[in-house]
Amino acid sequence: MHPSPSPSDATPSPAPHAPGNEHAGTPAPLAWKSPLALAALATVALPGLDVWHAFPIRSADGYQAAVAVDSESRQWVVRLPRTAAAGATLEAEVAFLQRLEPAVDSGELPFVVPRVAGSAPLIGGGRAIVYPRVTGNQLRLEAMRPGPGAAASLGRAIAALHSLPLTLVEACGLPVYSAQQHRERRLAELDEAAGTGAIPAPLLRRWESALENVALWRFRPVITHSQLSADSIIMAHGQVSGIVDWDAVQGGDPAEDLAWLVAGAPADCVESIVEAYHMRVTESADRHLLDRATFASEFALAQWLLHGVRTHNSEVVDDARVMIADLVDALEGSDEFDVSQASVTRPAGRERVVGDTGSLPRVDRSAAGRLPTGAIAETGGIPRLRPVSATGDSDEEGGDNAQTVDDPWATLTDLVIPDYSHRRPPQPYADTPTVAFRQVSSSPRSADSPKNTSQ
Known part of the structure; x- marks a missing residue:
C-alpha cells in the first residue's frame, strides 16, 4: 500500500536507470516493449506455446511485465529487467523462489509462489523469465474481519515465511541485516530526511526517541518479503493462497512485514493477525514487534520523501509532505514514541541523531488508530502500482472473501478450490478442471487420506 496515486496496469511509467552489475543485466535501460513483444519472448522461453492474447500488468520500477494467454486459457507472466541492477536482482529472486519450492510442496508454507517455467535471453545480456500466473483475488483490507478467517490466515502466512531458515536468502547472495x-x-535515513527540511521538529523528536530506545531494536533477523501489500497477497475463499512480488526479499526485521497492516488494516483485525502470527511462529514472542511495526509504518513517509528527493520526482515529494503533515495532526503533538511493553532504555550518554532536539517529555499518544497509510518499502524502494478493477466500479461491501479481480482476463483460468483439510497448499495454476475437482472433493475421504496437520 503506497501513498501516491497509482496508474492503471496498462500505462506503466518508465523507470530511472539504476547502476549495477553489468553482466547481470543490460548496461542501459531497455526501451518499453509492447505486450505482444513480451508474449513473443514467452514463446521462445516455452517452445510450442500458442499465445492468443497479451496484456500489460503492473511491475516494480526497473522491470516490465505482461500476461500472455494461451490457446488453453492459461495465463503466463513474462517479466524482464530493464536495467543492470534489476537484472541482478531478478537472478537472486529466481534463485530464492526455487529454494522455496520444497517448502511449498511440503506444506511448510501455506501458500504458493511463482514457479519459473522458462526463460528467454535478451539482446545485450540478461534474460526474461516466464512463469504461470498465480491467479486469485487480491486482498481487500477494508473487507477483512477479525477472527479465524482471512486475518488469521494472513498472520499464519507471514509467520510461516519468518520461520524459514535464514540460510535460504544467504545462499542466494541476498542482503541480511542484523538488528544493530x-x-x-x-538512523542514517533519519539524518538524511532531517536534512531536507521537510520533517517537522515534533516528528523528528518522536522518531529519534524510538531509535534511541535500544531495547526496541533487539530482534532475531528473519526472511522478510519487505514489500508486502494488498497487491502482493493472493486470496482464495477467504484464505491466503499465494504471495507474489519477491524482488525485495532479504533478511531483516520481522516488523517490516507487519507495518503495512498496522497502517492500513482495522485495529481489531491487526489483533487477530498478530495473535495468529505468534501462535505459528517458531521463535519466542517478540515483545516489541508491534512497536517497531508502528514505527516502520510512520517512518515509511520519510522513506517515501527520500525516494522522491533522490529521483528528483517533485510529485512524490509533494505527496510525502502532505502525508507527513497529516501524520503530525493525527499524533496531536506527541513528540516521543511510546512503547507498549517494558521501560525505555537509553544508551550511556544520550545519542544525538538530529541536532539539538531538547528534552523528550512523555506524552500520551491517543491517535494511534488514525495513522495514514504509508509506503512500506526500503529507502529508494519503488512504489507498487495499484491495479484497477476490470469495470472501474467500486466494490460492494462483503466479507473476507469479497475481492476484486484486477483484470478481465483473470477469470479465464478456473481456480482450484483449495482443500484446507490437507497440509499441501492449493496450486491455483494447476491444470485441474473444476468439474473433476468437485467430483473428487465431494466424495468421502478415504481411510488412508492425510490428516489435518495445518496450524
Whole structure:
C-alpha cells in the first residue's frame, strides 16, 4: 500500500536507470516493449506455446511485465529487467523462489509462489523469465474481519515465511541485516530526511526517541518479503493462497512485514493477525514487534520523501509532505514514541541523531488508530502500482472473501478450490478442471487420506 496515486496496469511509467552489475543485466535501460513483444519472448522461453492474447500488468520500477494467454486459457507472466541492477536482482529472486519450492510442496508454507517455467535471453545480456500466473483475488483490507478467517490466515502466512531458515536468502547472495545494522540504517535515513527540511521538529523528536530506545531494536533477523501489500497477497475463499512480488526479499526485521497492516488494516483485525502470527511462529514472542511495526509504518513517509528527493520526482515529494503533515495532526503533538511493553532504555550518554532536539517529555499518544497509510518499502524502494478493477466500479461491501479481480482476463483460468483439510497448499495454476475437482472433493475421504496437520 503506497501513498501516491497509482496508474492503471496498462500505462506503466518508465523507470530511472539504476547502476549495477553489468553482466547481470543490460548496461542501459531497455526501451518499453509492447505486450505482444513480451508474449513473443514467452514463446521462445516455452517452445510450442500458442499465445492468443497479451496484456500489460503492473511491475516494480526497473522491470516490465505482461500476461500472455494461451490457446488453453492459461495465463503466463513474462517479466524482464530493464536495467543492470534489476537484472541482478531478478537472478537472486529466481534463485530464492526455487529454494522455496520444497517448502511449498511440503506444506511448510501455506501458500504458493511463482514457479519459473522458462526463460528467454535478451539482446545485450540478461534474460526474461516466464512463469504461470498465480491467479486469485487480491486482498481487500477494508473487507477483512477479525477472527479465524482471512486475518488469521494472513498472520499464519507471514509467520510461516519468518520461520524459514535464514540460510535460504544467504545462499542466494541476498542482503541480511542484523538488528544493530537495521537500526543504524534507520538512523542514517533519519539524518538524511532531517536534512531536507521537510520533517517537522515534533516528528523528528518522536522518531529519534524510538531509535534511541535500544531495547526496541533487539530482534532475531528473519526472511522478510519487505514489500508486502494488498497487491502482493493472493486470496482464495477467504484464505491466503499465494504471495507474489519477491524482488525485495532479504533478511531483516520481522516488523517490516507487519507495518503495512498496522497502517492500513482495522485495529481489531491487526489483533487477530498478530495473535495468529505468534501462535505459528517458531521463535519466542517478540515483545516489541508491534512497536517497531508502528514505527516502520510512520517512518515509511520519510522513506517515501527520500525516494522522491533522490529521483528528483517533485510529485512524490509533494505527496510525502502532505502525508507527513497529516501524520503530525493525527499524533496531536506527541513528540516521543511510546512503547507498549517494558521501560525505555537509553544508551550511556544520550545519542544525538538530529541536532539539538531538547528534552523528550512523555506524552500520551491517543491517535494511534488514525495513522495514514504509508509506503512500506526500503529507502529508494519503488512504489507498487495499484491495479484497477476490470469495470472501474467500486466494490460492494462483503466479507473476507469479497475481492476484486484486477483484470478481465483473470477469470479465464478456473481456480482450484483449495482443500484446507490437507497440509499441501492449493496450486491455483494447476491444470485441474473444476468439474473433476468437485467430483473428487465431494466424495468421502478415504481411510488412508492425510490428516489435518495445518496450524
